Amino acid sequence: MLSKRITLLLTLALVPLTAAVAFQASQIATSHTMTIDALLKTLQSSKGDKPLLIHVGSHVLYAQAHIPGSEYMGPGSDPAALQRLRTRVESLPRNKFIVIYCGCCPWTHCPNMKPADDALHAMGFSNVKSLYIPNNFGTDWAAKGYPVAKGE
Amino acid sequence: MRNKLIIGLLILLVIAGTYTYRHRSGGATSSTPPPRPAPDFTLPQLAGQPLKLSDYRGKVILLDFWATWCEPCRAEIPHFVELQNKYGNQGLQIIGVSMDDTRDPVPAFYQKFKMNYPVVMGNAHIGEQYGGVLGLPIAFLIDRKGQIHKKHMGATDASVFEKEIADLLNGR
Numbered sequence: 001m002l003s004k005r006i007t008l009l010l011t012l013a014l015v016p017l018t019a020a021v022a023f024q025a026s027q028i029a030t031s032h033t034m035t036i037d038a039l040l041k042t043l044q045s046s047k048g049d050k051p052l053l054i055h056v057g058s059h060v061l062y063a064q065a066h067i068p069g070s071e072y073m074g075p076g077s078d079p080a081a082l083q084r085l086r087t088r089v090e091s092l093p094r095n096k097f098i099v100i101y102c103g104c105c106p107w108t109h110c111p112n113m114k115p116a117d118d119a120l121h122a123m124g125f126s127n128v129k130s131l132y133i134p135n136n137f138g139t140d141w142a143a144k145g146y147p148v149a150k151g152e
Numbered sequence: 153m154r155n156k157l158i159i160g161l162l163i164l165l166v167i168a169g170t171y172t173y174r175h176r177s178g179g180a181t182s183s184t185p186p187p188r189p190a191p192d193f194t195l196p197q198l199a200g201q202p203l204k205l206s207d208y209r210g211k212v213i214l215l216d217f218w219a220t221w222c223e224p225c226r227a228e229i230p231h232f233v234e235l236q237n238k239y240g241n242q243g244l245q246i247i248g249v250s251m252d253d254t255r256d257p258v259p260a261f262y263q264k265f266k267m268n269y270p271v272v273m274g275n276a277h278i279g280e281q282y283g284g285v286l287g288l289p290i291a292f293l294i295d296r297k298g299q300i301h302k303k304h305m306g307a308t309d310a311s312v313f314e315k316e317i318a319d320l321l322n323g324r
Binding site for chain 1 (some may be wrong): 155158159162181219221222223224225228250252253269275276280284285286287289290305306
């Protein structure tokens with residue numbers, strides 16, 4: 001009787017804790033992430049490799065504002081979009097510097113980043129960074145006056 | 153004694169787990185912009201019939217930008233259904249603007265969540281009209297004269313919406 005009670009309580013404790021982190025971008029290893037400041041410095045620097053920037057979120061949001069030069073691939077939570085991503089990068093050297101980003105909603109709730117990060121690493125890409133956008137693209141990038149482009 | 157200690161620790165773990173789940177980060181922000189007319193628009197509802205915002209002049213409107221894949225949006229919508237039920241006969245009209253890339257997933261979502269207010273399919277243009285919808289959810293509260301009173305970015309507690317709606321319905 002007592003062990004059943006403990007088992008039930010343990011289950012009740014683990015369910016919300018697991019749900020809190022399930023599928024979220026926060027599961028991406030820190031070594032796979034890049035801050036906005038770091039990306040801006042990279043883009044503004046005259047030295048070093050410039051990354052292939054790929055947007056893995058919603059097209060309606062991308063069309064309103066996105067990082068100039070970034071390519072739209074589709075939401076990372078959409079298997080069809082992940083296939084487009086794989087096709088896009090298939091011919092690239094596996095040490096190609098790639099930065100993926102979304103900014104649809106808070107980082108801890110984003111359904112798009114981790115699947116895209118996983119897909120690229122599964123293909124053998126070793127220099128992939130997920131842009132850490134804590135709140136959303138509007139708050140953390142556009143509202144701060146960082147460069148944006150609009151349209152398709 | 154030992155068993156009671158274990159049970160006590162597990163109860164604390166349940167509480168901590170529930171708290172963590174409910175308060176995982178992604179803070180909401182609210183702003184009270186200078187009053188300005190809510191940009192009018194005409195957009196298609198799920199069955200294709202047009203919805204024009206200005207047809208609802210005289211009502212208090214909660215205009216909610218959301219998407220089916222947006223977890224914080226999904227958390228808010230049941231509360232919006234309750235608010236529409238509670239205040240609809242006093243003049244509240246909630247309107248959802250789906251920012252999904254296509255209409256495909258929206259009807260099933262609408263049924264599943266028993267949404268009781270109109271949903272239109274948004275686009276980049278309406279996002280730009282409303283200052284840039286560059287993250288979800290975003291909700292605007294619009295008074296009976298068509299002026300924007302509040303903008304909420306991120307999932308916002310239902311009690312905050314309820315108070316603001318009640319104030320606007322009562323002309324405060």
